[in-house]
Amino acid sequence: MTLSFKDILSVTLILFSIIDIIGSVPIVIDLRRKMGHIQSEKATLVAGGIMILFLFFGEALLGLFGVDVASFAVAGAIILLLMGMEMILGIELFKSEPTESNTSAIIPIAFPLLAGAGTMTTIISLKSTYETANILVGIIVNLIIVYIVLKSCGWIQKKIGPGGLSILRKVFGIILLAIAIKLFKENLGL
Template sequence: MFNFKEIISVTLILFSVIDALGSIPVIVDFRRKLGHIESEKATLVAGFIMVLFLFLGERLLNLFGVDVASFAIAGAIILFLLGLEMILGHNIFKHDQLESSSASIVPIAFPIIAGAGTMTTLLALRSAYEIQNILVGVLLNLIFVYLVLKSSNWIEKKLGQGGIDILRKVFGIILLAIAVKLFKTNILIA
């Protein structure tokens, strides 16, 4: 049965992890370089990756001999570093840039939208929430991602650089909190 409270929780957690608004500067940069990003394609591929990992992620990890708690701890560390990157404004991770139309897939769909943090979060959510509520949360986030991709130039103009910087810092703090919670929960299991 659908649970509105769970759907809201999942949606907000994924919203913070995916951070579509915080990715606007990267998205805008790619649009400037490439002229166009296929919003529909990027959203569909990211959704496919997320749903696939939601259902098969644990089996894939078992194939490599990694348990969910260890993956969640590794993901928590990545989320923590991403949060620090957002708050401090320094790049910790190198983001490879492509000069082709495949930028809709790499790096927009993966790893910006459906990256390691999103996948880790999906596994953690799966252990705490009903699957149908997670799927609704994923769908709501994909709709939001699509809208952000379609209107990134308009959003950039309305928010200005200062507004985008504030959003990145707020979502960075939320990511840090999620990372600490993931780490704390899974370190006891591992």
């Protein structure tokens, strides 16, 4: 187990792009308006638990279905490609299911907003390129960022403004497209 600052930084930036907590600020603000208080600590811990469990047991789960990591990585690359297109073009390809329970927004924030299909796919895809320890540190760094953003999303909204949030989503969309192309190349042997 060797920790690499470069790999940790890469994993952190990739997960930051996928989790897109900055781009999710408008959603979090809307949930806060609808549901009142958001339990930032619980939402962060639940999302972290999902990510870490999938990091360690995701491959075993895939094995139950007879799917190898390279195939899952290519499938993940397709999802990342679509998510990047969604962010750049401002369209909605992935529909989120409404929830009826009022759990202080833990459910829609922790899953699927933070630890959704894109995040889990990315975590498995990252295992084909990076060591588990570096991915784990990247997850923890992102959870710290997520917690800070959840706690201060009102302040962020005032400082960045709608134009700034739009620019950030487009920039991270382009990064996701580049990551998707890289995953295609590495896992298809191009």
